[in-house]
Amino acid sequence: MDSPFENPSLRYGLGLSSAAILVVVAFTFLEGTIRWIVLGLAVLEVVVTPRILKMAAEQADE
Helix, strand or coil: CCHCCCCCCCHHHHHHHHHHHHHHHHHHHHHHHHHHHHHHHHHHHHHHHHHHHHHHHHHHHH
């Protein structure tokens, strides 16, 4: 059975949606240095999440 994480648009969509939530929280509730830290986490979320989900899909195929 194919893993849903094999679809690149799903992988990137999950990363972008969680990053968007972090950005909204950062600008709505936070200020100062902690805002920049959360925005940095949002950038990491966009970059790292699709790679992790791709590795999970590859392991599910084995």
